[in-house]
Structure formats: structure tokens, C-alpha cells
Amino acid sequence: MRVNGQLAETGPSEERLLDFLRERLGLTGAKEGCGMGECGACTVLMEGEAVCSCLVLVGQVGDASIVTVEGLGAPELLHPFQQAVVDAHATQCGFCTPGVVVSVAGLLMKDPHPEPDAVLQAIEGNLCRCTGYAPIFQAVEAAGAAPRL
Amino acid sequence: MTQLVVPSTVAELGQVIGSGRVIAGGTDLLVQMRAGREEERLIDITNLADGPSPVVHRDGVVEVSAVASISSVIEALAGRLPAIAAAARVFGSRQIRNRATIGGNLANASPAADMVPPLVAAGAEAVVQGRVGSRTVLVSELSTGPGTTVLEPEEWISLLRVPLPHGEEGFLKLGGRAAMAISIVSLAWRWRTDTDGNLHDVRLAFGAVAPTVIRVTEAEAAIEGQRPTPDVVNKAVSAIRRSVRPIDDIRASAWYRRQVAADLFRYAVDA
Numbered sequence: 484m485r486v487n488g489q490l491a492e493t494g495p496s497e498e499r500l501l502d503f504l505r506e507r508l509g510l511t512g513a514k515e516g517c518g519m520g521e522c523g524a525c526t527v528l529m530e531g532e533a534v535c536s537c538l539v540l541v542g543q544v545g546d547a548s549i550v551t552v553e554g555l556g557a558p559e560l561l562h563p564f565q566q567a568v569v570d571a572h573a574t575q576c577g578f579c580t581p582g583v584v585v586s587v588a589g590l591l592m593k594d595p596h597p598e599p600d601a602v603l604q605a606i607e608g609n610l611c612r613c614t615g616y617a618p619i620f621q622a623v624e625a626a627g628a629a630p631r632l
Numbered sequence: 633m634t635q636l637v638v639p640s641t642v643a644e645l646g647q648v649i650g651s652g653r654v655i656a657g658g659t660d661l662l663v664q665m666r667a668g669r670e671e672e673r674l675i676d677i678t679n680l681a682d683g684p685s686p687v688v689h690r691d692g693v694v695e696v697s698a699v700a701s702i703s704s705v706i707e708a709l710a711g712r713l714p715a716i717a718a719a720a721r722v723f724g725s726r727q728i729r730n731r732a733t734i735g736g737n738l739a740n741a742s743p744a745a746d747m748v749p750p751l752v753a754a755g756a757e758a759v760v761q762g763r764v765g766s767r768t769v770l771v772s773e774l775s776t777g778p779g780t781t782v783l784e785p786e787e788w789i790s791l792l793r794v795p796l797p798h799g800e801e802g803f804l805k806l807g808g809r810a811a812m813a814i815s816i817v818s819l820a821w822r823w824r825t826d827t828d829g830n831l832h833d834v835r836l837a838f839g840a841v842a843p844t845v846i847r848v849t850e851a852e853a854a855i856e857g858q859r860p861t862p863d864v865v866n867k868a869v870s871a872i873r874r875s876v877r878p879i880d881d882i883r884a885s886a887w888y889r890r891q892v893a894a895d896l897f898r899y900a901v902d903a
Contacts (some may be wrong), residue, residue, distance in 0.1 A: 496636045519663045520728055521812060532703070532730040539731065540661050542636040543676055586726070607811035608725025 484544045486510070487554030496542025501525045503541050504551060512552035512581040516610070523609035526582035527551050531609070533589045552581035555588045564588055567622040575613035583609045589621055597623075599631040634665070638676040642683065646763050648675055650786035656699050657731035659724065660740045677788055678733070685793045687850045692796050698735025698789040699759070702747070705734065713794055715750035715801040715820050722746065722805050725812045735789040741775040742814075744840035748775070749820035750803050752837035752845050756794040762787045772837075775844040798833065799824025804896045805839075808883060815840045819896040829859045841876035841893050850873040851897070860901045869894045 484491055486508060494503045504510045504527070513536050516524030520535040527536045528550040542578070556562030558627050564587050574580040583606060590597055590605035597605070611619065624630050637652065639645040652673025655661055665671060677683075678699045687708045688695040694713055696705060702720045706729075711715040723729055723737075723746050737747040741851060751771040758769050763786050771792070774781050783789070801822040807813025818839035823831040834852040839845045852870035858864045878889035 496638075497634050518666055520659055520724075523725065523727055526727055529730070533727045534730050535659075535727045538657075538728075540636055540658070540662075540674075540774050542638055543658070543678070545638070545679060603810075604721075605726055608727040610812075 484541075484546065485548040487550055488548075490599045491549075494541050496540060498541045499537055499540055500527070500539040500544060500549070501536040503551070504536060504578070509526060509537070510551045510553050513585075514578055514581065516578065516582075521608075521610070522579070523586065524579055525604075526585045526609065528585060528589050531589065533586045536573055550585070552584050555584060562588055564622065564626040566592060567625040568619075571615055571618045571622040571625060573618035573622040579611040579613075583611065583619060587626070591627060595627050596626045599629060602628050634671055634824075635673045636676060637673065638679050639701035640679055640681055642680055642761075642872050645675070646676060647678060649763055649788065654739065654788045656733040656739075657701065657728075658736075659728050659732040659889050660736070660742070678776070687878070694794045694796065696734060696792045696794060698738075698791050699733045701730055702734065702737070703729035704731045712796055713750070713754070713801070714823070715753065715797075715803040716747065716794070718803040719746045719750050719805070719818075719820070721809070722807075728812075731756055734792060738771065738774055739781060739783060739790075739861070741777070741779050741781050743771055743778050743843055743845070744815040744818070745775075745845070746803075746805060746815055746818060746839065748845040749837040749839045750801070751792065751794060751820075753801065753820040753822045754794050754797065754848060755835070755836040756792055758789050759791045759793065760787050761790045766790070768793075772845070772847065777843045797822050797824075802900060804894065804899055814883060817841055817878075817889050817892040817896060819893070819900060821897075821900045830857055831855050831860060832857060836872075836897065838872075838876060838893055838896075841878040841889050843877075845875075846875070848872050850875055865898065865901055869897060 514524040516522035518537050520538040525536045530547045556565045652675045653671045655674040684697040686697045686700045691714045702723045734747050737745045756771045803820045805818040806816045820837045822835040836848050851868040854867040876893050878886040880886050
């Protein structure tokens with residue numbers, strides 16, 4: 484499989500993609516928030532589509548390209564949405580944030596100026612216990628989404 | 633340690649089918665396994681190079697691949713099968729929709745499975761493949777109870793055949809929140825309205841109020857050929873309340889579900 488543009492040495496096919504990314508590749512951005520696909524903290528892009536890496540087995544990835552938060556931006560070069568998160572204080576404990584960034588970046592790649600409904604659909608699978616979501620919406624709007632009324 | 637096999641052709645699948653549990657998106661199966669369900673071997677059927685096409689429009693029927701992801705059918709079917717598209721839109725979350733499949737939703741056989749009511753209301757069929765040959769099973773007859781289906785260990789669902797509606801169709805779901813919620817009650821309907829406002833060929837399929845999705849034929853009969861006047865609607869509502877068999881569970885009480893089933897129908901008629 485390709486991870487963030489690079490060919491990755493494959494792991495045991497029954498291993499969860501989440502564990503493969505974190506433990507074998509050292510990409511610890513994706514978090515295990517629930518292990519059940521409900522919280523979205525483990526979100527990565529698979530062929531451009533947001534998926535919960537806790538519910539994908541390595542053997543199911545095949546040749547698909549995987550993008551993690553580490554592939555979207557770096558401290559020295561933030562993804563525009565990451566910058567917007569910083570500016571809007573849309574992160575507190577930070578645990579949900581990589582998943583939110585991946586989900587939103589995935590949306591913006593397909594639709595740089597999404598309507599509010601599209602934004603909701605894109606992040607409805609990312610739970611945040613800290614921010615109350617409003618700053619996250621502000622960050623998405625700053626990054627190009629149409630404003631909510 | 634569970635073993636995963638990923639056949640790349642139907643022939644390869646035919647060689648291993650029956651030796652393990654079929655998995656597609658795995659968005660419920662893997663969760664069940666994490667909670668203790670033991671499977672020695674998983675057979676992933678989403679990688680078949682010679683599987684059916686995702687969506688094919690034939691005469692009056694849409695054929696949908698069983699391993700089409702829920703998110704893929706939102707766009708593909710929005711025009712012709714709006715009830716299925718509506719159910720797909722409120723299914724799980726985006727991450728779940730990108731992995732979960734229609735066939736998987738059917739095979740998992742949750743009483744609250746969201747793709748089932750619109751398929752039952754449509755009179756859809758599932759094409760079930762075996763090692764040699766295939767058979768057709770009405771979606772309404774696929775599940776025999778929570779988590780159980782008529783599928784043999786050596787069978788898998790390969791595609792769904794869905795008749796196009798001749799009138800309107802829709803889907804409504806009540807959940808604990810706007811997304812990522814298991815249905816408390818769901819309703820899919822189909823009917824055709826004539827120029828006098830009478831409803832014909834009425835189909836009402838309710839989810840999460842019985843061990844399987846059920847059609848309330850008594851309510852269908854109460855409205856068939858009539859205009860949905862308050863009297864007629866009330867008759868149908870009584871039939872619905874009598875026919876559903878909900879349970880108390882962590883999401884809602886049976887009493888509440890019975891009430892909501894009736895309310896969803898009223899919404900549907902008013903829509």
C-alpha cells in the first residue's frame with residue numbers, strides 16, 4: 484500500500500490499519516478513541532475517502548493509497564485547514580483533531596467551497612468533547628466553506 | 633488469530649467460500665468481533681475483479697452490486713431510487729458509509745438495518761451466489777431474525793435487483809441524533825397517487841419495530857385506493873400500532889417506538 488505517497492512495507496493482513504499506521508509506521512496522528520468506528524479519531528483517507536482505520540484490516544487495503552494527517556501538513560508547512568484550526572481555537576485537548584483535519588481535508592479536496600450541509604455530512608463522524616464544534620465550523624468556513632446562517 | 637483471505641476473482645471465491653465468514657466493509661462485523669464474536673477466518677468479497685458492476689439500469693429495474701459502498705449509492709441512485717438514496721444519506725457516518733455495503737447491511741440482519749426497509753418496500757430481490765449456481769431471494773425474506781439470514785455458509789449476496797417506483801417513495805428514520813445513530817424506528821414507503829389523489833400500490837416497510845423489517849399489510853390495505861383523509865389515515869395508524877412488535881431496549885421503549893411508528897407514517901403521508 485502507499486501511505487502518504489510512499490510505498491509502505493506491508494504488515495500482517497489481519498492487523499488493523501490503525502495499529503499498522505501507529506505501531507509499525509510510527510504515524511501516531513490517528514488515534515484510537517473508541518475502536519468501534521463511532522468517534523472518528525482514527526480517520527484516514529483511503530483512495531481519497533474518509534474511513535475509520537480501526538475498522539479496516541491491512542489485508543483489505545490492497546493497492547489503495549492511504550493519507551494520514553501527517554501527509555496533509557507539517558509544523559513547518561500547515562495545511563490551510565490546520566492553520567484555520569489554530570486561528571479559530573478549534574482544538575483543545577487535540578485528541579479528535581487529527582481525525583477532524585483528515586475528514587475536512589478530504590472534503591475540501593473534492594469540494595473547495597462546500598455548502599453547510601456538505602460540511603455537516605463530512606464531519607458527522609468525528610466526535611469532539613471539548614470545543615462544542617462551533618470553532619471547528621468557523622475553521623472550516625475560514626478554509627473555504629460557505630458560511631452557516 | 634483470525635485469518636483474512638481476499639480472493640480476487642469469483643472463481644477464487646468459489647474455492648474458499650464456506651471456510652469462513654464473508655466480510656465486505658466489516659463496519660459491524662469487526663465491531664462484533666472486538667466485542668467477543670469469534671471468527672477463525674474472514675473472506676473479503678469486495679475485491680472481485682469480475683464481480684457485478686456497481687449500478688446497472690435495466691428495463692424498469694436497477695441492479696446494484698451487493699458490495700457497492702453505501703456512499704456510492706447516494707449519488708448513483710438519488711434520481712431513480714430516492715428512498716434508497718435517502719436511507720444511504722443517513723446511514724452511520726461518512727466514514728462508515730465509505731466502507732459499509734448494501735449487501736453487508738442485509739447479511740448482518742440487524743432489525744434496525746437502514747437499507748432494508750426501502751428494499752422491502754420496493755419488492756427488491758437479492759441474487760445469492762453459491763459455489764455452483766445462484767438463487768434469488770426476496771429481500772423481505774432474507775432475514776429470519778436478528779443476526780440471522782437464510783444464507784448458507786457457502787453463499788454470498790452478489791447483487792440486488794430493485795424495481796423502479798411508479799410513483800413516489802421515501803424513507804424516514806428516527807435516531808438519537810442526526811448522524812451515527814442506530815434507528816429507533818424507520819419507515820420506507822412507496823405509493824402511486826392518481827389524478828384524484830387516491831393512493832395505489834401502497835407499500836409500508838417498518839424497521840426496528842420487529843425482529844425483522846416488516847410490511848404492515850393491514851395499514852397498506854386501509855389506504856389502498858383511497859385519498860389519505862384523516863379517517864383513512866387514522867385507520868392505517870391503528871393498524872400500524874396493532875401490527876408492530878417493538879421491544880424495550882437501550883435506545884427506546886416499546887411504547888415510544890409504537891408511537892413513533894405511527895408518527896413516521898403521518899409524516900410520510902403529509903410530505
